[in-house]
Amino acid sequence: MKGVTKIFGDKTVLDNINLQIQKGETLALLGPNGSGKTTLLKILAFIENPSSGEVKFQGATVNFKNAEKTRLKSTLVFQRTILFNTSVYENIVYGLKVRKTPKNIRDEEVRNALKLAKLEGFEKRPARKLSGGEQQRVAIARALVLKTPLLLLDEPTANLDPKNASLLEEVIATVNREMKTTIVMATHNMFQAKKLPDRIALMSDGRITEIGTPTEIFGTLSKNLASFAAVDNTFTGTAKTTSAGTTIVDIGNRVQIEAAAQRQGVISVFVNPQDIIVSSDAVLSSARNVFKGRVIEIVDLGSLVKLRVDIGKPFTVQITKRSFDEMQLNLDRTVFLTFKASSVQVI
Amino acid sequence: MVDILGGIVKALQLILSGDPTLYGIFYRSLFFSGVAIILATLWGTPIAMLLGLKDFRGKTVVKAFFNSLIGIPTVVLGLILYLTFSKSGPLGFLQLVHTPGAIILGEAVLVTPILISIATSAIEAVDPEIMNLSKTLGASESQASITVLKEALNGVLLSNIASFNRAIAELGVALLVGGNIAGLTDVLTTAISRYTARGDLDLAIALGILLMAIVFGINMIVIAARKAKFLITLGRSPQ
Numbered sequence: 025m026k027g028v029t030k031i032f033g034d035k036t037v038l039d040n041i042n043l044q045i046q047k048g049e050t051l052a053l054l055g056p057n058g059s060g061k062t063t064l065l066k067i068l069a070f071i072e073n074p075s076s077g078e079v080k081f082q083g084a085t086v087n088f089k090n091a092e093k094t095r096l097k098s099t100l101v102f103q104r105t106i107l108f109n110t111s112v113y114e115n116i117v118y119g120l121k122v123r124k125t126p127k128n129i130r131d132e133e134v135r136n137a138l139k140l141a142k143l144e145g146f147e148k149r150p151a152r153k154l155s156g157g158e159q160q161r162v163a164i165a166r167a168l169v170l171k172t173p174l175l176l177l178d179e180p181t182a183n184l185d186p187k188n189a190s191l192l193e194e195v196i197a198t199v200n201r202e203m204k205t206t207i208v209m210a211t212h213n214m215f216q217a218k219k220l221p222d223r224i225a226l227m228s229d230g231r232i233t234e235i236g237t238p239t240e241i242f243g244t245l246s247k248n249l250a251s252f253a254a255v256d257n258t259f260t261g262t263a264k265t266t267s268a269g270t271t272i273v274d275i276g277n278r279v280q281i282e283a284a285a286q287r288q289g290v291i292s293v294f295v296n297p298q299d300i301i302v303s304s305d306a307v308l309s310s311a312r313n314v315f316k317g318r319v320i321e322i323v324d325l326g327s328l329v330k331l332r333v334d335i336g337k338p339f340t341v342q343i344t345k346r347s348f349d350e351m352q353l354n355l356d357r358t359v360f361l362t363f364k365a366s367s368v369q370v371i
Numbered sequence: 372m373v374d375i376l377g378g379i380v381k382a383l384q385l386i387l388s389g390d391p392t393l394y395g396i397f398y399r400s401l402f403f404s405g406v407a408i409i410l411a412t413l414w415g416t417p418i419a420m421l422l423g424l425k426d427f428r429g430k431t432v433v434k435a436f437f438n439s440l441i442g443i444p445t446v447v448l449g450l451i452l453y454l455t456f457s458k459s460g461p462l463g464f465l466q467l468v469h470t471p472g473a474i475i476l477g478e479a480v481l482v483t484p485i486l487i488s489i490a491t492s493a494i495e496a497v498d499p500e501i502m503n504l505s506k507t508l509g510a511s512e513s514q515a516s517i518t519v520l521k522e523a524l525n526g527v528l529l530s531n532i533a534s535f536n537r538a539i540a541e542l543g544v545a546l547l548v549g550g551n552i553a554g555l556t557d558v559l560t561t562a563i564s565r566y567t568a569r570g571d572l573d574l575a576i577a578l579g580i581l582l583m584a585i586v587f588g589i590n591m592i593v594i595a596a597r598k599a600k601f602l603i604t605l606g607r608s609p610q
């Protein structure tokens with residue numbers, strides 16, 4: 025992509041994007057909502073045309089007015105799962121039918137895709153009646169079955185519980201490895217961004233602010249990262265070492281986190297949602313970080329529930345559905361968050 | 372004094388006996404209205420797709436135009452069509468007045484606004500990203516449009532059924548352009564008016580019962596189809 029800009033009305037959604045994607049690489053676009061990731065993916069899917077700039081694919085300049093043939097070489101899995109109002113089989117086979125693939129090959133490919141997405145036996149079920157996680161897997165299977173050289177994923181695991189999410193990450197890694205598929209994925213999951221891609225492009229306000237390997241990005245650019253509000257539980261603050269050998273990080277709004285690592289000055293920290301304990305009353309334990317807060321958001325992920333708790337700064341936590349029900353949690357409830365100093369990662 | 376009960380009994384006897392005049396009118400009505408719907412669907416669906424899928428200047432005006440024509444009095448449309456098809460009218464050379472063709476064409480014109488309005492709403496109700504989804508799975512612009520249409524199928528079918536109801540139950544168009552010629556252009560509604568005026572109430576009532584049976588029958592089909600939607604959904608391919 026050279027000088028690609030996209031303007032909707034009076035809003036510049038993409039601003040002079042220059043990007044070269046290598047064949048066979050996995051590139052992650054990391055950035056908050058509104059940074060332009062989805063629009064960038066849509067342009068790479070050739071379903072959205074840039075307002076200005078040039079896009080070259082496999083050496084040839086893309087003519088967006090006549091992109092039908094080019095579109096056959098890429099496919100995009102949308103952030104919000106969209107399924108046709110028909111069976112799982114008909115959803116997955118759609119792209120193959122468009123490509124006039126013979127029936128016996130179609131059936132076999134769909135079978136393989138269902139196996140890969142762990143949806144065997146689901147062929148005849150009405151796609152829209154499946155659970156959220158199953159629907160997303162149908163959408164992925166529908167894309168994978170096409171074996172396009174370029175695969176685009178918009179927040180593929182955003183609404184999946186960890187089990188389904190890692191299943192999907194495995195699938196993505198396999199596809200990249202075995203079929204040499206070029207993958208571009210938008211994410212705001214830091215762990216995903218760390219382990220999956222060859223390179224990460226940080227996006228903010230329609231621009232790519234930095235691009236590099238995960239080591240390069242996470243090693244030196246903590247300020248950029250932490251400014252992404254969408255990257256859960258990432259905060260920038262001022263660190264001061266204590267006499268006990270730990271560090272107190274002031275992340276604002278009178279929230280001070282204790283970290284096991286020793287640092288001084290402005291740093292960025294991250295606390296994994298899965299390392300945080302939620303309780304109705306303050307827990308007296310060895311954990312150094314105990315905060316009182318209010319539940320401000322609840323997201324049902326099936327067997328797990330994701331909560332956002334405001335303790336002065338918003339924290340994302342994850343608990344089992346069972347715990348959620350037993351604790352009778354709901355919006356505005358006062359809860360306590362507890363996590364160890366060693367769970368606070370300095371990035 | 373009109374013997375209503377006696378009339379109903381005689382009417383039922385006529386229906387059960389398979390009276391040829393009665394059933395001639397019955398099948399003729401179904402045929403005229405059926406073909407009218409097919410015609411209206413052929414020219415109305417592309418317009419509905421345009422209105423439902425594309426944005427263009429004046430779109431709101433076009434939609435308002437069709438919406439307002441839904442309630443046009445059938446007798447007014449009948450008059451307009453009569454003037455158009457009559458010998459001295461612009462389409463007089465077609466010699467359609469008082470022919471079955473005039474009724475079919477007239478009813479097709481009558482139901483076009485309602486078909487377009489309902490079908491357009493159904494298409495607009497389809498998730499706007501279905502177009503993009505279809506394209507990213509490899510569909511061309513036209514293939515993607517067909518996919519959207521299929522997603523709106525339930526609404527489009529409803530528009531057909533609503534149109535058929537309107538066509539078969541209308542009087543003004545069939546009367547004015549068809550002429551109510553016995554055995555040729557008389558339909559359920561026009562025949563009811565003729566027999567009532569003549570005092571042949573048994574026939575009039577019988578025709579009325581048949582007309583109501585059609586209307587109820589269609590409603591039952593819609594309800595059953597909704598229940599079977601599950602099966603229709605599964606068997607249908609989005610292409």
